[in-house]
Amino acid sequence: MEINAQIALTVFMGVLLVAVAAWLTRIEDWRSYSSTAGGVVSQGERSEYIEQEKPAGLIRWLTTVDHKDIGILYGIYGLTAFAVGGLMVVLMRVELATPSTTLVGPALYNSLMTSHGITMLFLFGTPIIAAFSNYLIPLIIGADDMAFPRINAIAFWLLPPSALMIWAGFFAGPLGLGFEAPQTAWTLYTPLSTGSAGGSLDPAGGAGIDLMLLGLHLSGVAATMGAINFIATIFTQRDENVTWANLDIFSWTILTQSGLILFAFPLLGSALLMLLADRNFGTSFFLADGGNLLWQHLFWFFGHPEVYILVLPMMGIVSYVLPRFAGRKLFGFKFVVYSTLAIGVLSFGVWAHHMFATGMDPRLRASFMAVSMAIAIPSAVKTFNWITTLWNGRIRLTTPMLFCIGFVSNFIIGGVTGVFLASIPVDLVLHDTYYVVGHFHYIVMGAIAFAGFAGIYYWFPLVTGRMYQATLGKAHFWLSFIGTNITFFAMILLGYGGMPRRYATYLPQFTSLNVIATVGAMILFVGQIIFVWNLVNSWYAGKRVESGDPWDLKRDGVHTVEWQWFDRKIETAITDGGEEEQNAVTDGGEPIDKSENN
Amino acid sequence: MATKIFDKDTILDLTVNFVPLGILAVFIGIFVFADPWGFDLRASLPMYLIMFSMVISLGILTYISGKAIAGDEKKAEVYSQGQAFLDGAEPIDPHGHGENSEETDEHESKTDPENEEH
Numbered sequence: 247m248e249i250n251a252q253i254a255l256t257v258f259m260g261v262l263l264v265a266v267a268a269w270l271t272r273i274e275d276w277r278s279y280s281s282t283a284g285g286v287v288s289q290g291e292r293s294e295y296i297e298q299e300k301p302a303g304l305i306r307w308l309t310t311v312d313h314k315d316i317g318i319l320y321g322i323y324g325l326t327a328f329a330v331g332g333l334m335v336v337l338m339r340v341e342l343a344t345p346s347t348t349l350v351g352p353a354l355y356n357s358l359m360t361s362h363g364i365t366m367l368f369l370f371g372t373p374i375i376a377a378f379s380n381y382l383i384p385l386i387i388g389a390d391d392m393a394f395p396r397i398n399a400i401a402f403w404l405l406p407p408s409a410l411m412i413w414a415g416f417f418a419g420p421l422g423l424g425f426e427a428p429q430t431a432w433t434l435y436t437p438l439s440t441g442s443a444g445g446s447l448d449p450a451g452g453a454g455i456d457l458m459l460l461g462l463h464l465s466g467v468a469a470t471m472g473a474i475n476f477i478a479t480i481f482t483q484r485d486e487n488v489t490w491a492n493l494d495i496f497s498w499t500i501l502t503q504s505g506l507i508l509f510a511f512p513l514l515g516s517a518l519l520m521l522l523a524d525r526n527f528g529t530s531f532f533l534a535d536g537g538n539l540l541w542q543h544l545f546w547f548f549g550h551p552e553v554y555i556l557v558l559p560m561m562g563i564v565s566y567v568l569p570r571f572a573g574r575k576l577f578g579f580k581f582v583v584y585s586t587l588a589i590g591v592l593s594f595g596v597w598a599h600h601m602f603a604t605g606m607d608p609r610l611r612a613s614f615m616a617v618s619m620a621i622a623i624p625s626a627v628k629t630f631n632w633i634t635t636l637w638n639g640r641i642r643l644t645t646p647m648l649f650c651i652g653f654v655s656n657f658i659i660g661g662v663t664g665v666f667l668a669s670i671p672v673d674l675v676l677h678d679t680y681y682v683v684g685h686f687h688y689i690v691m692g693a694i695a696f697a698g699f700a701g702i703y704y705w706f707p708l709v710t711g712r713m714y715q716a717t718l719g720k721a722h723f724w725l726s727f728i729g730t731n732i733t734f735f736a737m738i739l740l741g742y743g744g745m746p747r748r749y750a751t752y753l754p755q756f757t758s759l760n761v762i763a764t765v766g767a768m769i770l771f772v773g774q775i776i777f778v779w780n781l782v783n784s785w786y787a788g789k790r791v792e793s794g795d796p797w798d799l800k801r802d803g804v805h806t807v808e809w810q811w812f813d814r815k816i817e818t819a820i821t822d823g824g825e826e827e828q829n830a831v832t833d834g835g836e837p838i839d840k841s842e843n844n
Numbered sequence: 845m846a847t848k849i850f851d852k853d854t855i856l857d858l859t860v861n862f863v864p865l866g867i868l869a870v871f872i873g874i875f876v877f878a879d880p881w882g883f884d885l886r887a888s889l890p891m892y893l894i895m896f897s898m899v900i901s902l903g904i905l906t907y908i909s910g911k912a913i914a915g916d917e918k919k920a921e922v923y924s925q926g927q928a929f930l931d932g933a934e935p936i937d938p939h940g941h942g943e944n945s946e947e948t949d950e951h952e953s954k955t956d957p958e959n960e961e962h
Contacts, residue, residue, distance in 0.1 A: 303905050379852055390931055487921075487928040488929070489916035489922075490909075490916045491916040491918075492925075493925075513867050566925065566926065575924050576925065580913065581857065583913070584857065584858060584909065584910075585860055585907070587861075587905050587909050588902055588905075590905075591898065591901045591905050592898055594898075594901075595894050595895070606887075606890065607876075607881075608881050609881050609884070609887040609891040610887055610891050611890055612875060612891065613891040613894040616868055616872075616875075617894055617895065618868070619871070620864035620865075622865045624861070667950055690908065804924070805931055807927065807930050
C-alpha cells in the first residue's frame with residue numbers, strides 16, 4: 247500500500263514536471279536566448295560586429311549576460327573585497343605592533359582574522375580570477391560568449407549576498423541583533439565552530455557563524471556554476487582553429503581549476519551543511535568520537551585544492567603575460583600544460599599535510615608527505631620555465647612584467663618554505679607557528695595577488711581603452727614587493743622563533759620582528775592606496791589608447807588574439823563616429839619615449 | 845594509432861609528469877620494503893590507496909591529455925599560444941626543435957639599449 251502511494255506520488259510529480267516544462271515552452275521562445283545576445287563578437291575570419299543595444303545605466307549592469315560585463319563586475323567585486331580584507335588586516339597588524347592588546351580586543355581580533363582569511367580566499371581570490379577568465383577566455387578561444395551566459399550572470403549575483411552574510415556579524419553587533427562576527431578562523435575547526443551552548447549562544451560568534459556558513463555555501467554554489475560554465479565553454483565553444491594543441495596556457499589553467507572546483511566545492515558545501523545541522527538541528531556529525539578529525543579531513547579535502555584553485559589560474563596569467571615582455575614564446579609550453587594537469591590531480595592527495603600534528607596514524611601521514619613532495623615537482627618545472635623564458639629575451643620592465651617577475655621571486659620563497667612543511671619532522675616543529683603564516687602569505691599575497699596585479703595592468707587598456715599611469719604602477723609594484731618581503735619574511739623568522747599564530751597578544755621577545763612586520767604591512771598598505779587611486783583615476787581620466795597593440799607585441803611576434811579583437815573594436819568605434827584622440831600612450835609599448843602617462 | 849601519437853617527441857613532453865610519478869614510486873618502494881611502522885590493514889590500506897590512486901589518476905590524465913594534444917598536433921597546424929586565429933600568424937614546430945634556438949639568435953640581435961630605459 248505504501249509502495250503504491252510512493253509510485254503514485256512519483257508519477258504525479260513526473261506529470262507535474264512535464265506540465266511545467268510544457269507551460270514554460272509555451273510562454274517563452276527559448277531559442278531567442280542566443281548566447282551572443284548583448285555581446286560583441288569579432289573573432290578571426292568570422293568577424294562580425296553584432297552588439298545589440300544594451301540598457302543604459304544601472305539596469306545594464308543588473309541585467310547583463312555579456313561575458314565582458316560580467317568579468318568587469320567580478321573585477322569590481324573582487325577588488326572591493328580585497329580592500330575590505332586589506333583594511334581588516336591593517337587593523338590587525340597595527341594591534342600586533344605591541345605585545346599586549348591596545349587598539350583591538352582579542353574577540354574583535356579573532357573576528358577580523360576569521361573574516362580576513364575568508365574574504366581574501368573566497369571573496370577576492372576566486373572572483374578576481376573569474377574576472378579575468380570571464381572577460382578573456384571567450385575572446386582568446388574564439389567563443390561568442392560563455393556556453394551558458396545566464397548561468398554566468400546568476401553565478402556572479404550570488405556573490406554579493408554571500409559577502410553580506412559572511413560579514414553580517416560585524417553589522418549585527420552595533421545594530422544589537424544579538425550575535426557577533428565569527429571567531430573560528432577560516433578553517434572553522436570543530437568543536438569551536440559547533441557551538442557548545444547551541445547555535446545562537448556560543449561564544450565564537452553565535453548566529454554570525456551560521457550566516458557565514460550559509461554565505462560560504464552560496465559562494466561555493468557560485469564557484470561551481472562558474473566552473474561548469476568554463477568547462478562547457480572550453481570544451482564546446484572553441485574556434486575551429488583552437489585545437490587542444492593550440493589552447494593557450496591561461497585557458498588550460500582555468501580548465502584545470504574548474505575541474506578542481508567541481509570536485510572540491512561540493513564537498514565543502516556538504517561539510518558546511520553538516521556543520522549547520524550540528525549547530526542547529528541536533529545532529530552529531532562532528533560531535534561524536536572522531537568528529538573533530540572528520541571535520542578536518544572534509545575541510546582540507548576541499549581546502550588544499552582551494553590553494554591550487556587560486557594559484558593555477560594566476561600561474562596561467564604569468565605564463566601568458568611574462569613571455570610578451572620577454573619578447574619570445576613561453577619556454578617549454580607543453581611542460582607547463584602537463585605540469586598544470588599534474589598539479590590538478592595531485593592536489594587531491596595532499597590534504598592531510600595540514601593535519602600532521604593531529605596524531606593520526608604515521609603510515610597515513612607518510613603517504614600524504616610522499617604526495618606533497620611529488621607535487622613540488624610540477625610547480626618547480628613551471629618556475630624553471632618562466633626563468634628560462636626570460637633568458638636571452640628582449641626584456642621590457644613594464645609594470646605587468648615587474649609584477650610577473652615579482653610573482654616568480656615570491657613564489658620561489660613561498661614554494662621552498664612549503665616544501666619544508668611537507669616534511670613531517672619539520673612540520674611538527676613549525677606547525678601552528680608564524681612560519682606557516684609567512685609561507686602561505688608569500689603564495690597568497692606574494693604570488694596570487696601579484697599575478698592578479700600583472701593581469702590587471704596588462705589588460706587595463708583592453709578593458710578600459712585607457713592607459714594607467716606608469717609611474718604610479720611602478721610605485722605600486724615596488725611598495726608591494728618590498729612590503730611583502732619585509733612583512734612575510736619577518737613572519738617566517740617569527741615562526742622559527744616559535745611564535746604561535748592566531749593570537750592577539752604575544753611574548754615581549756617577539757616585539758622587534760612584529761614591529762618590522764607591521765612596518766612592512768604599512769608599506770603594502772600605501773602601495774595599495776596608490777593602486778586604487780591609479781585604477782580609478784586612469785579609468786576615468788587616463789589617456790585613451792589608440793593602437794590595438796599598446797604593448798608593441800607585434801614587434802616580437804608575440805601578439806595575441808584578444809588584442810586583435812581590441813584593435814577591431816577601436817577601428818569599429820572610429821568608423822562609428824567615435825572620437826579620435828591624440829597622445830595615445832603605453833607603458834613600455836610604443837612610442838617608447840611617451841611611456842609615462844602622468 | 846596510439847603508437848603514432850605517442851612518438852619520441854610526445855614521450856619527451858610527458859616526462860615532466862613522469863618525475864612526480866617516479867617520486868611516488870620511490871616512496872611506495874621504501875614503505876613496502878623498509879616497512880617502518882609494520883602492516884595494519886586499517887592504516888596501511890588507505891596509505892597505499894592514496895599513493896596508488898594518485899599514480900593511477902595522474903597516469904590516466906597524462907595519457908588522455910597527451911593523446912589529445914599530440915593527436916591535434918598531428919591533425920592541424922600548431923600556433924603559439926593565443927595566436928590560433930590571429931591574422932598573419934605563422935604555424936610553429938610543435939616540438940620546438942630549433943624554435944628556441946632560432947629565437948635566441950633572433951633576440952640577441954633584437955636586444956637594444958631601449959630595454960634599459962624601462
